[in-house]
Amino acid sequence: MFKSLSPLPPDPLLALIDLHRADPRPRKVDLGVGVYRDERGETPVMQAVKKAEQRLWQEQRTKSYLGPGGDLAFFARLRDLVLGADHPAVVAGRVAGVQTPGGTGALRLAADLVRRSASDARIFVGTPSWPNHVPIMATAGIDCRTHPYFDVAMQSVLVDVMVAALGEGRANDAVLLHGCCHNPAGADLDAQGWARVEKALSARGLVPVIDLAYHGLGDGLEQDLAPARGIAARLPRAILCVSCSKNFALYRDRVGAILVVTESAEEARVVQSVLESAARVLWSMPPDHGAAAARLVLEDEELRAEWRAELDTMRARIAGLRQALAAAGRAAGLKLDAIARQKGMFSTLPLTPAAVEGLRRDHAIYAAPSGRINVAGLTLEDVAPVVEALGRCAG
Numbered sequence: 227m228f229k230s231l232s233p234l235p236p237d238p239l240l241a242l243i244d245l246h247r248a249d250p251r252p253r254k255v256d257l258g259v260g261v262y263r264d265e266r267g268e269t270p271v272m273q274a275v276k277k278a279e280q281r282l283w284q285e286q287r288t289k290s291y292l293g294p295g296g297d298l299a300f301f302a303r304l305r306d307l308v309l310g311a312d313h314p315a316v317v318a319g320r321v322a323g324v325q326t327p328g329g330t331g332a333l334r335l336a337a338d339l340v341r342r343s344a345s346d347a348r349i350f351v352g353t354p355s356w357p358n359h360v361p362i363m364a365t366a367g368i369d370c371r372t373h374p375y376f377d378v379a380m381q382s383v384l385v386d387v388m389v390a391a392l393g394e395g396r397a398n399d400a401v402l403l404h405g406c407c408h409n410p411a412g413a414d415l416d417a418q419g420w421a422r423v424e425k426a427l428s429a430r431g432l433v434p435v436i437d438l439a440y441h442g443l444g445d446g447l448e449q450d451l452a453p454a455r456g457i458a459a460r461l462p463r464a465i466l467c468v469s470c471s472k473n474f475a476l477y478r479d480r481v482g483a484i485l486v487v488t489e490s491a492e493e494a495r496v497v498q499s500v501l502e503s504a505a506r507v508l509w510s511m512p513p514d515h516g517a518a519a520a521r522l523v524l525e526d527e528e529l530r531a532e533w534r535a536e537l538d539t540m541r542a543r544i545a546g547l548r549q550a551l552a553a554a555g556r557a558a559g560l561k562l563d564a565i566a567r568q569k570g571m572f573s574t575l576p577l578t579p580a581a582v583e584g585l586r587r588d589h590a591i592y593a594a595p596s597g598r599i600n601v602a603g604l605t606l607e608d609v610a611p612v613v614e615a616l617g618r619c620a621g
């Protein structure tokens with residue numbers, strides 16, 4: 227049966243984890259893996275989440291099945307956090323959705339929904355993007371149309387190119403957008419760029435699929451969510467794929483949700499049934515533990531405030547590292563200023579594969595082959611040696 231199969235290449239980032247782990251050098255810097263790290267280089271469980279887990283452990287009486295929608299109270303809390311309880315679509319009962327296994331699960335359900343809505347469904351994806359975006363969409367049978375989004379050499383978003391690409395869209399085509407903290411570019415649309423994209427979506431009847439995986443790690447939770455909220459308020463339809471992996475640090479617990487803003491409450495009921503049916507086939511129901519803990523955090527005023535403060539500390543640490551990198555770059559005569567303007571965990575530097583290899587071989591600095599660096603993988607102490615190594619390898 228398996229004779230016709232050929233081996234597939236391993237994920238280059240996962241291969242990097244193994245290389246980093248096996249590196250015996252005492253001072254090594256991992257800028258490859260996409261997880262937040264604190265100043266000690268750790269990815270801890272957030273205190274608010276830990277307290278919620280303790281409460282769950284004491285109070286949870288059953289682990290019996292929930293439905294394909296997962297924890298409905300978690301979903302409602304997350305919807306209100308992301309869109310706002312007073313969002314017009316929420317108030318009008320026009321938001322369908324379910325809890326999903328992480329943002330990946332939400333994207334997979336979004337793909338299913340788009341595909342079930344139209345057999346000739348297409349999705350526009352700007353490049354570079356998170357490497358899983360196109361495979362998720364393509365595996366669901368959607369025709370992926372890519373267009374350049376980011377000029378790595380210039381460190382600028384190609385809004386004109388993007389708007390021109392969307393001008394080729396047909397009604398009901400989907401458009402994948404990064405809600406904030408673009409992975410891997412770190413460069414988001416500015417207000418004017420968002421307005422132009424929204425106009426293009428509206429003019430062509432395109433449906434945005436907004437990936438929200440890093441809200442809270444850019445300018446702050448409300449600011450990071452503002453573009454998605456605005457689009458979801460002004461366009462008749464929008465799909466939001468939400469991950470709690472980074473901003474609740476729940477990575478392996480697989481927590482997320484898909485929110486689908488529809489044109490009417492009646493349409494929301496239909497979409498709800500389609501999402502539940504699709505989830506039932508894909509994973510029957512999402513894992514509960516992390517979502518239940520996140521629900522407790524969101525329900526409890528004290529835990530919620532503690533979580534927001536922890537998230538803010540993470541955000542401030544990343545912003546501080548970005549400023550420090552740019553300043554050290556200026557002192558060394560390197561052009562790293564864009565890093566300070568960019569948001570979230572990632573930036574993509576104009577590094578050749580040879581430069582990336584040199585960083586690893588000669589300096590024990592691990593970056594993705596694409597030149598993407600995880601800024602949160604640095605400590606403040608690492609900044610000077612990393613910038614010096616960049617000067618040697620990339621200069």
Ligand code: PLP
Pocket residue numbers: 260327328329330331356409437438439469470471477481482
């Ligand atoms: N979207 C983007 C842009 C991401 O970077 C990631 C994870 O790295 C995801 C979605 C999926 O996250 P999750 O681990 O919650 O599935």
